[in-house]
Amino acid sequence: MAALPIVALTLVGGCYQSHELGADSGPAADGGPPIDAGAGVRCDEESLPEPSAAPCSDAVNACRAACAPADGACHDACLDASCRACFYGTLFHCANAAGCESLWRTFACCIESVPMCSALRGYDRTSCASSCPMQFEPYAMCIESTGGVACFMTAASNCGLH
DSSP states (O other): OOOHHHHHTTOOSOOOOSSOOOSOOBOOTTSOSOEETTTTEEGGGOOOOOOOOOOOOHHHHHHHHTSOTTOHHHHHHTOOHHHHHHHHHHHHHHHIIIIIHHHHHHHHHHHHTSTTTTTOOGGGGGGGGGGOHHHHHHHHHHHHHTTHHHHHHHHHHHTTOO
């Protein structure tokens, strides 16, 4: 896998969600961050559970095997939506458990303040990472510095990437 800051910029259109989408988010009664009206989870309380997406297919692994070993962009381009959701959902869950969750929550609250992104939840928030680069970059750096290799290996193993 390529280094996360490069890979993070390619995160578009994920399909992993941490909970059901509800009605439009609105401001909290206490004036705090918006609340997800559907599940009652505030962005500053959101956790990412282990994903339940299907593991990566043989076609994804065959595509990756055809890439040059050091060509991270080629490897990443081979990931289909289900594989991407499995890999990044597992990676983010692992990193959050290792100490990055507060940075995830800061990013999640920024995404809720972006009108075209405010309804996104869980992993789907990363499709708007370019709207909150000042909040996403520290999160991406935390993933790399907080058990990054172990979390990458866990994600690859859990999702069947070769």
